[in-house]
Amino acid sequence: MKISQRVMRALGLDTAKKKYAYGNDPVFGHISESRVADQWTKTTCGYCSVGCGMLVGTRDGKAVAVRGNPDHPVNLGKLCPKGLSEHQMIDTPGRARVPLLRRGGKGSPLEPISWDEALDVMVARITGLQRTYGSDTLGVIGTGQLLTEEFFTLGKLVQLGFRSRNYDGNTTLCMSSAVSGYKLSFGSDGPPGSYADMEHADVVLLVGSNIADNHPILCNRLRKRPGQVLIVADPRVTKTAMMADIHLPVKPRSDIALLNGIAHILLRDGMIDEAFLESHTEGLDELRRFVAEFTPETVARTTGLTVETIENIAFLYGTASSAFIGWTMGVNHSTQGSVTVAAINNLALLTGKIGQLGSAPFSITGQCNAMGTRESGFTSGMPGYRKFDSAKDRAELAVLWNIDEEELPKSRGLAYPDIIEAALDKRVRALWFIATNPVVSFPNVKLLTQALSTAEFVVVQDGFYPTPTMDYADLVLPAAIWGEKEGTYTNSERRVSKVNAFVAPPGEARSDFDIFLSIAERLGVRERLFSGWISSHDAWLEWQRVSAGRLCDYSAFTWAQLEEQGGAQWGGTSLYRDGVFPYDGGRAKLHCVPCLPFSEQPDKEFDFILNTGRTVEHWHTRTKTGAVPQLDRMVPNAWLEMNPIDADRLSLRQHDRIALVSRRARVEGIELRITGIVAPGQVFMPFHFAEQNSNLVTLGAFDPISREPNFKQCAVRVERSR
Numbered sequence: 001m002k003i004s005q006r007v008m009r010a011l012g013l014d015t016a017k018k019k020y021a022y023g024n025d026p027v028f029g030h031i032s033e034s035r036v037a038d039q040w041t042k043t044t045c046g047y048c049s050v051g052c053g054m055l056v057g058t059r060d061g062k063a064v065a066v067r068g069n070p071d072h073p074v075n076l077g078k079l080c081p082k083g084l085s086e087h088q089m090i091d092t093p094g095r096a097r098v099p100l101l102r103r104g105g106k107g108s109p110l111e112p113i114s115w116d117e118a119l120d121v122m123v124a125r126i127t128g129l130q131r132t133y134g135s136d137t138l139g140v141i142g143t144g145q146l147l148t149e150e151f152f153t154l155g156k157l158v159q160l161g162f163r164s165r166n167y168d169g170n171t172t173l174c175m176s177s178a179v180s181g182y183k184l185s186f187g188s189d190g191p192p193g194s195y196a197d198m199e200h201a202d203v204v205l206l207v208g209s210n211i212a213d214n215h216p217i218l219c220n221r222l223r224k225r226p227g228q229v230l231i232v233a234d235p236r237v238t239k240t241a242m243m244a245d246i247h248l249p250v251k252p253r254s255d256i257a258l259l260n261g262i263a264h265i266l267l268r269d270g271m272i273d274e275a276f277l278e279s280h281t282e283g284l285d286e287l288r289r290f291v292a293e294f295t296p297e298t299v300a301r302t303t304g305l306t307v308e309t310i311e312n313i314a315f316l317y318g319t320a321s322s323a324f325i326g327w328t329m330g331v332n333h334s335t336q337g338s339v340t341v342a343a344i345n346n347l348a349l350l351t352g353k354i355g356q357l358g359s360a361p362f363s364i365t366g367q368c369n370a371m372g373t374r375e376s377g378f379t380s381g382m383p384g385y386r387k388f389d390s391a392k393d394r395a396e397l398a399v400l401w402n403i404d405e406e407e408l409p410k411s412r413g414l415a416y417p418d419i420i421e422a423a424l425d426k427r428v429r430a431l432w433f434i435a436t437n438p439v440v441s442f443p444n445v446k447l448l449t450q451a452l453s454t455a456e457f458v459v460v461q462d463g464f465y466p467t468p469t470m471d472y473a474d475l476v477l478p479a480a481i482w483g484e485k486e487g488t489y490t491n492s493e494r495r496v497s498k499v500n501a502f503v504a505p506p507g508e509a510r511s512d513f514d515i516f517l518s519i520a521e522r523l524g525v526r527e528r529l530f531s532g533w534i535s536s537h538d539a540w541l542e543w544q545r546v547s548a549g550r551l552c553d554y555s556a557f558t559w560a561q562l563e564e565q566g567g568a569q570w571g572g573t574s575l576y577r578d579g580v581f582p583y584d585g586g587r588a589k590l591h592c593v594p595c596l597p598f599s600e601q602p603d604k605e606f607d608f609i610l611n612t613g614r615t616v617e618h619w620h621t622r623t624k625t626g627a628v629p630q631l632d633r634m635v636p637n638a639w640l641e642m643n644p645i646d647a648d649r650l651s652l653r654q655h656d657r658i659a660l661v662s663r664r665a666r667v668e669g670i671e672l673r674i675t676g677i678v679a680p681g682q683v684f685m686p687f688h689f690a691e692q693n694s695n696l697v698t699l700g701a702f703d704p705i706s707r708e709p710n711f712k713q714c715a716v717r718v719e720r721s722r
Contacts, residue, residue: 035064041502042069042563044489045083046145046482047619049365050217051491052079053566056087056483056502063087063483063503072566074195074495080216081617085628087483090503092627096465096478097507106453110476115508115518122475123522125457126162126430135163139419139428142169143435144367147487147499148376149539150512151369152546153530154434155378157516160403161525165413166428168379170436171370172416176706177332178363179374181341184591184705185349185361187583188385189374190551192348192575193324193360194493199224200358202320205231205313207255207344208330208712212239213616215328215364215492219243225358229316233258234330236611236641236684237677248313249679252609252713254303256336256595259343261299262314264291266350271318273352280579281349283590290592302595318351322358328366329613333711335599337703342591349588355576364492368482371490375552376543380412383543384550385582388412400546401529415707417700423451432459434512435479439468440621440690443709444664444700461515464623468690479512480505487513487536488562490570496557497567513539551575551582598713599701602681606662606715608646611684612698618688625688638692639671641684642718647674650718657721660685662697662714668721683718687711 037057045052053072057065066087070077099118100110113121129137140158142151158167179189186192198204198221209232211218222230222243232244233255241247250258266272267288277284296307303310317323325347331340345361353359365371376383386393388411398405414422420438422428424447431452442448452458452472460473463481470476484505490496505511510518513536520526526533533539537559547570548555557568580586602609617635618625625631640660642652652658656672660683670685670692678684685694699714 043500044497049492088628095506100476138164138430140167140432144171144370148372149487149536151373151377152543153516168416174366177337177708180338180706184342185345186581193362194573197324201324203323205325207233207327209328210238210240250303253598257302260294264294265314272350276352287590326362328364335710338705339593343593369489384547420451430457434461437621443698478509485511495567498562600715602715610716612687638689641678643680645680659719662716665696
């Protein structure tokens, strides 16, 4: 779709010109004509969850340039380094272009085959195993990077077509604790606030959230309100912590103690909204008794903060007219992630700081469309935030789909880590991975690779080839990626934005939507489950009907409106403005959350606590960003951060090559960076790099509620490389 002349002028482009002379182009400068766009297309970024609007320039069917869309309300023309180079990943040598099959089984080479043979083999192998071992012998792991319309289609295909309940997404590795925490407190998933809250809040408290690296465009939302106080709680002195008015260098996994300590002071000093609590919550008396033991002195010993700092933070939050609490993986990546979210929600409920501009407990989502799969994907719940165990919800959905209610599962199947464990002991024998690379991203990778080797049939559907996970694949399906298909993404603030195609997929690659419908055809369920569907817009129209009247109601938006307005937020700017929550009785719940030590403590043999995370230049397992030359040149290898005190103790120097060792594995050849960014006794390593994979050493421990991994704390030692 061509953009307006007004937007072109905002970019500094003379719309009357067909070409630009060398050195005279006001945007591109000295550049060859082959890289000057002759058409610009509006779309939405396909990396993180911020949901930036973009303008992609094409010439002769190739993407040649990207600019931020100045009219898009999320980013107002700004983009991060990944977004600015996003178009370059499309036309790289490492794209998956044809289906591939190991005809000779495990150990034989992957050979090109036709799509007909690929899909025939896939359906025959999976259904054959299901006839022998039951429907749930199929395990499917999706992603947070498909279109919402594709998530909706895939969920129906797996749950109602293949009849397997064992379907989850890689979003369980990052966002499931936020989902579970919202459900614990409010009765439903759905971030209550918006980015606008960050601008209007008197106080912004970020807990385990390094948005400067992970969601850099959101940094532009801060400090717009005069006198706003920014507080960052993080064990590491991150870029975001460096921006803060107050940095709280809490000890690893002591955030629960801090949150309970703030609750203690709020209750002790009467900085609570009694009327709101009386009318809209339950559990206050139990919480009051529980947090009585979290005195400032006790919390100071647990967190490493001073009593004065804890008192000050509680006072700032409690007396603010508006306060925003945001978090990301520093909270979620824990065996206590779900209840930590509930402890955050406690503070908002105690003070009534929810449902109003500037106030919200707000999970900053990871992937570009993790929200879309949470709402429509049919994994941890049925589409439209419906519950598996609700007879009312099942009956409602059965009517909408014109199916027998008994076809709908009454309980959730296995979550991601449990699917892997089930593959290891042969309860799951077929695995289908879609747009995810678990050989790099999954914790305790050795267990995963054992499961992949044990599985009888493994399908990897991806836009890139090869990936480390494809070493274990029996079948590879080449998929179209961002820029090659049309639909919608939903970002962290519940804003549904349009995603448009501007180039054709390479080789024989097909959109995930088309692949799913072709599989449905071979299963014999296309007419029954997807009657009349031809394009992803057909899925959108049905999803509108399925979501209508639900908390995540998409029915008011058309694709054309989303295109014109720069997206639209379901639920408006704030949820729960009336103080009514999706629990029976309409009351939110306050939760008593114990502060437990993390499961693998350092000792004499493994004397460091490992923290892992992201860097601004790269995305997840570098499948995308590793193919972009300037991003790869900026950060080509992993590194380990260590405090100077520890480096001196170990006689290590800057840029030494070291080995990171845990009880599970050893990773060699990592560059050492000696810095005060990390505290003594702690080390930090980014998780993006397959070549030096931090997840070889991470712990296979999971939140019992959300099943999210504990990526953030495990015991390691550091040695010189051999």
